[in-house]
Amino acid sequence: MADVLTKPFRRRATPMNLRLWLPLVWIAVVAAAALFAPFIAPHDPLAQDLMLERLPPAFMDGSEPGHWLGTDSLGRDVLSRMIYGARIALFVSLIAATATCIFGSTLGLIAGFYGGWPDRIISRLVDIWMAFPPVLFAVLLVAVMGTGLGSVIAAIALIDWTRFARVIRAETMVQARMDYVDSARIGGARRAATLVSEILPNVLPSIIALLMLEMGIAVIVEAILSFVNLSISSDDPTWGSMIAEGRGSIHFAWWVLLFPLITLFLTVLSFSTLGEGLKQHFDPVHK
Amino acid sequence: MTSTHPTAQTLDIIKLNVRLANGRRLLRDVSLTLKPGEVRALVGESGAGKSMIGKAVLGILPNNLDISEGEIILEGAHLNAMTPSTRRKTVAKMSSLIPQDPLTALNPVRKIGPQITDPLIRIHGWSADRAMKRARDLLDRVHIRAPERVMASYPHELSGGMRQRILIAAAFAPSPRLIVADEPTTALDVTVQKQILKLIRELQRETGTAVLFVTHDMGVVAKISQQVTVLFAGRVMEDAPTQQVFEAPSHPYTQALIKATPTLNAVTKSFSPVPAELIAELHSDIAKIDAAYDAGDRA
């Protein structure tokens, strides 16, 4: 029951091109910013200048030329920090989401295809994992492993694998009951081979959609861990640490919060829209 | 009963056309009248538009259908000239529906009692006591034992025949002037069919309610109606008293329909389907009529 419910709902078909292209364009912009950060960032993201602290963005009075989106309370350039922040955000989301996807999908496929005791063990683990508040779990894991990007990535994979495991398990069970799997088995295919050749291609659209969703979630988790000061060094330019800084000086310099927030908002929205769009695109039934 | 003045009719349908958004007609200039206390059968094969007439009167056709052309006059009220909300209230005050499938026409999560009394209280403005008593009496009348217990039950606890009797009781409860019975026996098995038919006929006679009885079965027509409207492809083929239709059907399609009804020919055991040539001929007639109609429409 839960598996059906946590699956994203199929939305009304709007022009497929727009639904795929708009998020792709935004993600390409973020990716370009990440790749070419040293060339396009107007300032050193770590350079502090206490003479230029809390400068407003360029369109407001009292702004300083060159600081397009203003500066934070240590005089660091907001735009440059955002551009460098894209590096960490994309790196984390790519690695963490892929790791989570491989780990969770494998367990889901095994549980759904073999049933029996592997299924019982994996399902029980999912139950236990689901009984933790995920953010608290992440904070706890990073506290245990020590701060740093590696811990953040590991924490995401160790917590969110259940998302993949639940959905893929349910879909695999449906697929495994279908006729073509039986005929493949009667045809002499080994069970493991059937899993890879017959079932995996059919659950792939869901895996891809979840992977996209997970990339958005990973960006958020990194931001949340930065926000509670557990990601990487708080000087480093991450969107989360900028948001934390912006939250602290909200009454003096709201732009320090606003711009990273918009970026984060669009990035998460893009990933989930893209995931949903791709799923419909690949899904043979709903194409 | 003998008055010929239009307002004395319970229902008066004048040149009703129902069209799809693309202009194709599903009902073609259908006219019929229903006197108080009369039972008129609407008969035809599937797709003839017989159910559509009842639905057009009750205002429950799908939204993509256009019924603006023609008049539907219920107890003197011109329904097509009304706002949707006035129309809805007017129709509800004066008419009821006995639906086709008793298994899907009762709300599965609500008890039987409120499903009968709700409209009486909320639409007809009765007191709860009066509505309860009426429901009990009518359930008793449709031969349901222990009405109290049935009213406290959920639909899934009752048989199909019982549910149809409940729906009949619910239809008669507000003492409507008109009841549309939309193939009320089709979904039931044969033995139950007879009881239900008998029940509708009895209640109709006792209350003097006019009934528009939609059916595909000429055998049912013979049992229940005084008047018959025979439909083919949304067009009236024949409109006559029941006795006359069976003794001397004037239209070849009606003759073919009677021949095609097994129950009517049980003695001779010779029944034959409606001939394909006849169907083709009728279709080509209708195509001509439609062409003329479209030409007139454009002019």
Add this chain to the structure above:
Amino acid sequence: MLAKTILIRLLSTAVTLFGVAVVVFTLIRVAPGNPISMMLPPGATQEDIANLNALYGFDKSLPEQFVIWLGGVLHGDFGTSITLRRPVSELVLGRLPATLELSVMALTIAVALGGFVAVIGARKRGTATEVGLDLTSGAVLSIPDFLWGLVFVLLFGVLWPILSISGRIDPRIDFDFTTNFYLIEGVLRGRFDVVGSTLSHMLMPAMSLALPLAAMIAQLLKQNLKEVLVQDYTTLARVRGFSETSVILREALRNAALPTIALIGVQFTFLIGGTVIVERLFAYEGLGNMAIDAVINRDLPLVQGIVLLFAALFTVINLLVDLSYTFLNPRLRNG
């Protein structure tokens, strides 16, 4: 039948909770950093450390510690907080009302808002309004509570500052609470300043938690309403004179609600999980905020207590949802 189902579910719940206890106990014990050394002033002797270790039971082997701890838990003794030096059960139960009030408020908002949008969508089915609502809810549900919280901070904390962005109640309010259910107590004792201040602090975090769930409810419920609204019994209700809105609310809603109730049940636990970061964001004095402090301060007994309480809360909610599902569907009740 029902009793047997409940029994099986309770046993399963117990196994899950035991698993949670094992995981959290193991995790915390392998964490680097000795909590005892953080408690002591500089220059403490080895003897002091050993004494404290013995006091908190850290000198025993891990399985021994686990059995001792679990034995205590079963007797309602969750140990003593290292940083706050008070019984964990007292601290946790002191904070629980704040989190419960916030979660239930968020759930109420989500159900009301989502239900309202679903009914409007079903009422306007097939029109541009429905498409617009679909697209909006699609976007709203993919943005998590944390980001909504930040959006609200900017909107109603800075741009149009009508709500309070940190804390649970204005500290200047002079009121002697007998419980920690500030909102409920304020209402019951008729203190509108307390209610107003509590709401002003609670509304933004509650809205942040509610929005994604509201969007999910709006989508699922509308879809199910549309399926029910073509059923014969809704047609019959229209013939009987009920307006479309009335048909939706009286005839369709209960039939369409079952999948949504299951969704709400599953998602309510996610919503409570979300309180952890949202409380942090709004400096709201609930369990989640305390939990993050406890993790950062390596307060092992406190972390264990809070995690276990969350886990218990989640599993109990899931159990209640399953039961309500049976209760609401008459066909399952007699089965």
